[in-house]
Amino acid sequence: MLTFHRALVAAAFFITILFFTTRSSSPAASASAVEFPKSQSGTESKHSSQTTASSGQTAPDHNVVHDGETHNKPSPQGQQTMQDMSKMTLYDKLTYQFPYDVESKFPAYIWQTWRWTPAHGEFQFREQEATWTAQHPGFIHEVITDQVAVHLLRLLYASVPEVLEAYEALPLPVLKADFFRYLILLARGGIYSDIDTFALKSALDWIPQSVPRNSVGLVIGIEADPDRPDWKDWYSRRIQFCQWTIQGKAGHPVLREVVTRITDQTLKRKRAGSLRDIAHKNVIEFTGPALWTDIIFEYFNDERYFDMSQSAGTIDWRNFTGMEASKRVGDVVVLPITSFSPGVQQMGAKDDDDPMAFVKHDFEGTWKPESERHIGE
Numbered sequence: 001m002l003t004f005h006r007a008l009v010a011a012a013f014f015i016t017i018l019f020f021t022t023r024s025s026s027p028a029a030s031a032s033a034v035e036f037p038k039s040q041s042g043t044e045s046k047h048s049s050q051t052t053a054s055s056g057q058t059a060p061d062h063n064v065v066h067d068g069e070t071h072n073k074p075s076p077q078g079q080q081t082m083q084d085m086s087k088m089t090l091y092d093k094l095t096y097q098f099p100y101d102v103e104s105k106f107p108a109y110i111w112q113t114w115r116w117t118p119a120h121g122e123f124q125f126r127e128q129e130a131t132w133t134a135q136h137p138g139f140i141h142e143v144i145t146d147q148v149a150v151h152l153l154r155l156l157y158a159s160v161p162e163v164l165e166a167y168e169a170l171p172l173p174v175l176k177a178d179f180f181r182y183l184i185l186l187a188r189g190g191i192y193s194d195i196d197t198f199a200l201k202s203a204l205d206w207i208p209q210s211v212p213r214n215s216v217g218l219v220i221g222i223e224a225d226p227d228r229p230d231w232k233d234w235y236s237r238r239i240q241f242c243q244w245t246i247q248g249k250a251g252h253p254v255l256r257e258v259v260t261r262i263t264d265q266t267l268k269r270k271r272a273g274s275l276r277d278i279a280h281k282n283v284i285e286f287t288g289p290a291l292w293t294d295i296i297f298e299y300f301n302d303e304r305y306f307d308m309s310q311s312a313g314t315i316d317w318r319n320f321t322g323m324e325a326s327k328r329v330g331d332v333v334v335l336p337i338t339s340f341s342p343g344v345q346q347m348g349a350k351d352d353d354d355p356m357a358f359v360k361h362d363f364e365g366t367w368k369p370e371s372e373r374h375i376g377e
Helices: 004-033 090-097 126-135 146-156 161-169 173-188 253-272 280-286 289-300 370-375
Strands: 047-049 067-069 109-113 140-144 190-193 197-199 218-224 245-248 327-329 332-335 359-361
Touching (some): 109 126, 173 245, 253 289
Parallel strands (some): 109 140, 218 332
Antiparallel strands (some): 047 067, 190 245, 197 359, 218 245
16 A cells, blocks of 8 residues: 555655756756857857858859858856956956857847937938838837937946947047947847838848857948959948948957947047047048958958868958858858848849849939948938
8 A cells, every 4th residue: 555655755766766866967958058169258169161151152253252150158057247348458358348149149239320209300311211010020129329329328338448448539520329229239149220221021021041050240331342443442341241231249259349449549549639530531530431341251251260271262352242142151141232222223232123122322413422321321
């Protein structure tokens, strides 16, 4: 007869066996789940591969570039240990404050800035702004005014005061507008797009289905691919990546580097008393697409993120000129010029109704030199 005492002993014995059985099997299970090494103290791990993904197509041999992964994964417990930030470099502070996890989802944020919000009577971009909401139901869509931007950044970057000092010291509105896009994406991720930009297709369609979303942390487009002898009269770089629309995950190393670079240069100029000397013509190099392009190319060739021994050579403009399909380099997807610059009728860009046309930036009917375009922003 099964007494209460015997039943209790049997239950205890069963639980003990179950405990040791599951415990002995857990190491193998956890080992198979660990895919990438965890970075430490801002030192990036390296993971090599040798393929470049495009829109369901195989890139020709001369366009194949090395592929790598960047993984600043949070600790398994979901928390970081407290560290003394006072002796960290700015880059390491940003790494600690805004950790990067390539396997996370793209945040469903859309960030835009302008003098007024859509609720204001002077707001003149209602048609453009509405396309982002229509194409992205369920996303949080914010149009941030200059006054709100200051308070938002003070909240996000309270632990990195030098960034706030640099932002508030910038002498031109366009400099602050450029800096804000990098700052908000570094801290929160999502999509930044200039207010005079139409969303033609949802961001859910920007990355090819052949590319896993958990392997991508940054989506960028080509602004200019000027295959002409006088390209230097119009553009600062032979291939230039646009910054009027960027999609990224919080903490991405490219965003971290561009914030570090702008902050350091701004504070250096401030202390030297030369910050006010920055003119509109200097914006391109200081915060604009020239700086953005340079840092992206530096990232593609950075041994902290890529195993350069597996690379066929330095990645430069030659790997992206004439693109008609998207290309993945490590955790970055590069879209062809048609994606973010359709209808410009130059440099191989196709029309607005092309399947690869995702957003349309308003250039007031002309393809302006960079200096003029920045003055108009």
